[in-house]
Amino acid sequence: MAHTSLLVGWASLPALVYLLTTFVAASTSLPLAWRAARVGTGLALLVAWLLALHWVLDRLGAPVSVPGLAPGDGVSMVLLPLVTTLGALIVGFSRRYLAGEPGQRRYLRALLLTLAAVSVVVSTTHLWLMAAAWTATGLGLHVLLTFYADRPAAQLAARKKFVASRVADIAMLAALALFALDLEAPTLAALHARLAGAEALPWTLHLAAALLVAAAALRTAQVPAHGWLLQVMEAPTPVSALLHAGVVNLGGVVLVRYSELVSAVPVAQVLLVVGGVLTAAVAGLVALTRVSIKLRLAWSTCAQMGFMLLECGLGLYALALLHLVAHSLYKAHAFLTAGEALQRTQSALLAPSELAPGVGAQLAGALAGLMLVGAVALGWHLALPGIAIEPLALLIGGLALGPLWWGAARWSTLLMNGVLLANLYVGLHAGAFALWQGHLAAGPLQWALAAFTAALLVSVQALQALLIAKPRGALARRLFPAFYAGWHLDEHFTRMTLRLWPLAPAARA
């Protein structure tokens, strides 16, 4: 794949469209500004999808060639359509949603600039530009989060995020400085060339990778710096949707870009795996105790980001990318339709109540799921011998099918659903691996990490089984206070933030 040094050619177009739209929107009346924003985001969306189409056709060997248009880079061709689609949806949603609110113009400017910055992050291969754009998304988001600047909770959340982002910036700057010591040019191509050599990596690159991981972890709200993500509900719903669907996963995007480096540095992998799986486990369990819909979704994002970082640490970059895109769409829908939480609850309460499945039943269900997924994977492997399926993914998928068997429907329906889901799961994974041959290096460290991950996820599954079987049991009651309080991790971060940057007396409502 040919990489140009600054931007990947035409992939920078959406960012330029956003910048132009920002300019237009800033200088006209409010209704025209919204119209300009909708047209601009629509145009960016069209451009991104056309570029992606061109890339797909080119990969498939079709003789399309637009003179001067180099087929872009795979990662940006997947992510640009996602970002532009989300941008168009959120602008369209915000137009009616924020009708009558003060500060819409500031909101539009910040939103469009943030979208421009996100487009740059996902499409550029220049390391400094990527880092700068990443910081710019944080700054744009800060403006969006303080849409209601007089709400003290919004101020506190924005400050916590500011602190986390600045520490991430420092880590990123340090990493870039370390790269500058070793690479010929601050581009991904130079990094690729450096890593292609056979000699061992200097400690500076190991440290740089670790700093990169730290920056990604802070920006994806990994525990214990997760508090800011949970408290951004003080901003309008579309801002939460943008944050959870488009911005918080940029950490994963950056790691996917740096995948060669991360795969070569064991420290980075260990940090990612241990941090990611612990966050996924803790946040996943805490989410069960949340009583408001938006906080439930926020903790779920935290857990999903942990899982994504875990996949990066295990070398499964294709799956991390798949997870990133799938999660974006899922979360955007969940946040934008958060007002229907009531309807969903009503439907659930109308459903006939049933006994909670016992631990034995859940174990049987999990085993059945594992067998089904295994069988399906075997089928795919026999049908298409080039397919590589990760055994850990099969474990996760199989366990995930467990709840399928708790339903009271007919066996045939359940089995059919199971087969469908298993095929979809395995198929998506196979597709992801086919598109990205990745850097799967299997050594003793990878096996150890995979085993650790498997052990932790299985324990979470077991704990979940006990909680479902006996929601009022002794274990549930013992563990509830800690999980309900989010292990008090966020309180420490809040305390630190307020010590550094106390709230003004007038800001306390």
Add this chain to the structure above:
Amino acid sequence: MNASVNPQPLLDVDFDAALDAACARIAPQWPLDSVIAVNPFWGQVDSPMADIAARLGALQGARLLAPAAFYRDAWRQGRVTADDLAVACQEAGVQASPDALLAQLDAAETAAAPVLPLLSDCLDSRDHGRLGLRWRDFITQALSQFCASYFDAGQAEWHTGRRAGLFAAWRIHARDDQGPRLLMSRPGLARKLRGLPVTTRDALKLMLTALQPPGSDTVDFLHAHLAALNGWAAWCAWLRWQARLEGRDDHAIEDLLAMRLAWEWLVDNGERDAGSPFAAMQEAWRAADQACAAWRRAQQPLWLWQRALEHAYQRPLIAALARPLPPVEARPAPWAQAVFCIDVRSEPLRRALESQDSGIATHGFAGFFGLPVALKPLGTLARRAQLPGLLAPRFELHEHGPDVEHTLGLARRRQRRLAAGRDAARAMGLPGSTFAGVETLGLGYLFKLLGRALPRFAPSAAREHPGLTAREAATIAPHLHCDLASRIELAAGALTGMGLTGKLAPLVLLIAHASESANNPQAAALDCGACCGQSGAVNARALAAALNEPAVREALVARGFEIGATHFAAGLHNTTTDEVLLFEDAPCDATTAAALQRFAARAIAAGDTVRQGRAPLLGLDAKRDDLLAALRARALDWSETRPEWGLAGNAALIFAPRGRTRGLDLGGRSFLHDYDASQDASGAVLEILLTAPMLVANWINLQYYASTVDPVRYGSGNKVLHNVVGGRIGVFEGNAGDLRIGLAWQSVHDGEKFVHEPVRLSVFVEAETAAIDQVIARHEVVRHLVENEWLYLHAIEPGGARIQRRAADGWSTLAPA
């Protein structure tokens, strides 16, 4: 150090009375799926409104009057004239020129309510906390989160223990809470908790003794603590309300009060000297009565202006109503009689229908059509109240299709679908399956997102029948589930209440109403308040089915109702798009079918007129051709925060024959209920009207009033920040804070100005003053509402032109002047 005052032991009987009185002052808040408008001051109507305004200002910082700028704007825009001010001055016994009154407005603007501080507030003002967090915010947050977890029945899968009651559960939870240590730098509070008695009442007594509220009246002190958490207090008040309707009682509100007081007791650091927060609190509360009285005096000018504002609304209405009625026989017999709900949104449609076709007569009746029922949706175990929140259901409505097999099959299918939906949603949330679930199904959400964003593909709101497709739902109909005798009684009562005792038209339509909106947690607030926040369609259909039943009709004819061959049909008025849907539940002959079609055509034309009238307020161009399509798109738009204005603007309630109000343009601001005094010799119907629909209208009116003048305490804040709590309990504004009660900002404000004018309800009853006085004497709550100025009650001379107003000191004639 001054010697502390000897704490006087509280007498049990005084304490119990004070506790009950304080808890009774909090008005309930219904859950989100059946949210109805409630008068937030319902527990305090036994005092004059001005007194309550002063008291709540002192206890909570609440406002019951609009800001001075609002009245000034009304004066500048000419909505309030010198005449109105003169009348207000005369009633108050004050002499002042408009200029003097304007000057008094300016003075009143800068005055601030003398809020009586709680102990934690005094601590805050002295200490400022090391991290800048206030005790009040911290305590509200902690208690709110706990209550949400305790009462949640629909969101979380993992809950706190609930066996021993709210207070007991909180004691256990608070022991492990690290929040005070980490965020407020106060370790050791958990140890202090062990010193509290286990039962709520004992704990309350201990805490009151320790905090020693000055004065013998502890009710205000307790009320102030409940008001500090007024959202959850309102929820607990609802729990008690529901329990008492069912014949039991609920003590969650007392537990909540104990929890709030416990925090005060916990943060008390024992200092008792002259400069301590404790002394500051005592001093403030000792001067409570004077502060309250001073505030009452300071608010006097604003009350004058409020009266002037209300008079400005009443003046043209009284002039329009004060004319003799034309004789009844002068009108030809109608070919259709349509009974609508008294909701203010029915008024424009009724007016338009009558102007379309003089052969259509419309009537107004409470939207539950006199059926005190609860609906049991097909295939579920749920019971959904379909009557005003003030009442308890006595019968049930069951849904079934043309035959038993069909019904049972549909029920089974629905159960399977609902269970599958619930299981799928749960599976996506469990940590063991959420990661793989999102990876597998996440990409499909792209289509869901696109479907929502493009209105053509947007799913229609299936709120009415989750688990059933629209076609399946059309095959089942609700029926009264009771024996024939009860059905006859209910039908007779409904016909009498609706005033349909004379010769009926060949077609009688019962038209209920419902709203349509998407992605709106407070959708129930836009539906029929008389049906407890639901659509009234099932009531209308059930009543129409009963009235079409041959056995019931025979019995009714035997009782003297002139039914003849009248066909009863049910309809639904969609208040968002102003369309009328007619249900085809019963087979009918060709003439009836033709009549129904004719009515439907009239309804379409009338709907056009109404839509054009509503368009400006919704920001749409009234002259566009596709207005209906635009409104339909608005109803399905997932990003629309103002699908319709609901009952904003409500200001009057008229109990009179239609002849009194026919043709009058009441601006969609008036509740209209049919009442004919000549048919009601005993006054029984009048009694029901003044004790049921009038209370419902008062609740709606004061809910909109309070949400407009004090959106912070009595409004639920900005919809853009709403966060549904507990699946169906209510909303938070933002992350957390207290539960929010009342209407959202977007329900009363359009971004530039208030759409609801905060005026108290003007009730007009066409009946003899003696009859009205009888009802007032027999029902204390009506007397309180009238004499304490929570609404205005006027009497119209039956058939004549004289209008009198009932105040605390009796009747006074307003027209003819």
